[in-house]
Amino acid sequence: MLTISSNHYEMIHFYNNLLNTIEEGFEYVVSSFTNLELTGGDRIFKDILAAFYHVDSTHKALHAVLQEERELVEEMEKFNEVILALDEESSIFSSLDTHQDFVKNQLFPAYLAWKESIQKQLEPYITH
Numbered sequence: 001m002l003t004i005s006s007n008h009y010e011m012i013h014f015y016n017n018l019l020n021t022i023e024e025g026f027e028y029v030v031s032s033f034t035n036l037e038l039t040g041g042d043r044i045f046k047d048i049l050a051a052f053y054h055v056d057s058t059h060k061a062l063h064a065v066l067q068e069e070r071e072l073v074e075e076m077e078k079f080n081e082v083i084l085a086l087d088e089e090s091s092i093f094s095s096l097d098t099h100q101d102f103v104k105n106q107l108f109p110a111y112l113a114w115k116e117s118i119q120k121q122l123e124p125y126i127t128h
Contacts, residue, residue: 012126025045059076
């Protein structure tokens, strides 16, 4: 484990919190598909997409700080697979059912698998 500055520790901590917040957003969105009382699903999904941009842009800074942590850097780069799932699925907005199926069965599981893997790699820095 690298020794990092308090500023870098704080950045990693905020990054980790963002990943958890995105997961909570996905849980809300998926729940909104069947619970009609949850009316903000569309807005939260748009927020998730905006948060993806922030995750991706944070990777550049994290790469610079953690460049010696090869496995961690490689895991961060796997976020591109989550983004590519969005790019390849152009029909998600063609029908409500298709969109909901994509989010619930493809995008959220892909994000969750990546998130759990990256957080496992970040754990020594988060708990330090």
